[in-house]
Amino acid sequence: MAALSDPLEICVKASVTVPNKLGDCPFTQRVLLTLEEKNLPYDTKLVDLANKPEWFLKINPEGKVPVIKLDEKWIGDSDAITQALDEKFPEPPLATPPEKASAGSKIFSSFIGFLKSKDPNDGTDEALLNELVSFNDYIKENGPLYQWRTNFCGRLVPWPKTLPYGDFIGTL
Numbered sequence: 001m002a003a004l005s006d007p008l009e010i011c012v013k014a015s016v017t018v019p020n021k022l023g024d025c026p027f028t029q030r031v032l033l034t035l036e037e038k039n040l041p042y043d044t045k046l047v048d049l050a051n052k053p054e055w056f057l058k059i060n061p062e063g064k065v066p067v068i069k070l071d072e073k074w075i076g077d078s079d080a081i082t083q084a085l086d087e088k089f090p091e092p093p094l095a096t097p098p099e100k101a102s103a104g105s106k107i108f109s110s111f112i113g114f115l116k117s118k119d120p121n122d123g124t125d126e127a128l129l130n131e132l133v134s135f136n137d138y139i140k141e142n143g144p145l146y147q148w149r150t151n152f153c154g155r156l157v158p159w160p161k162t163l164p165y166g167d168f169i170g171t172l
């Protein structure tokens with residue numbers, strides 16, 4: 001796996017309300033979560049999107065964040081960035097392992113089946129219950145996957161167990 005001596009540089013949205021704080025950009029948060037998950041050091045450069053500085057527009061004429069510097073090149077778009085990070089730093093991989101990909105995947109459809117059902121004996125309630133029980137068993141064996149934290153707005157947010165509860169939780 002590639003190792004890093006210097007922190008990666010990443011341009012992120014600055015808060016519009018709190019000076020020198022991270023803003024509420026989900027694309028940026030996605031990339032920061034990826035960096036945290038892969039335990040990669042990074043330096044954030046806060047960008048005021050209402051008043052974009054010249055240096056930022058030179059890096060990314062499109063004027064969007066996040067943008068990250070990888071191998072001396074600036075890359076934009078959270079899809080492209082997370083993919084590039086996963087290729088360059090494969091551990092831990094971002095993709096869900098195939099044997100775990102189906103966990104809970106039928107809960108929504110069985111819930112809809114249950115909601116739409118007009119026949120109390122058509123088994124849709126049992127199908128939903130089975131899905132919930134098997135997901136519950138999965139979490140018992142593999143979890144806890146998330147802990148609940150209160151952010152600065154007082155909202156409860158799920159937070160991956162493996163990640164540190166850093167400054168940027170306040171922006172979620």
Ligand SMILES: N[C@@H](CCC(=O)N[C@@H](CS)C(=O)NCC(=O)O)C(=O)O
Binds near residue numbers: 013
């Ligand atoms: N498809 C891009 C979307 C990035 C995006 O739209 N970022 C917003 C901030 S959340 C932005 O930079 N908007 C430019 C602006 O507000 O001028 C990605 O996935 O990174």
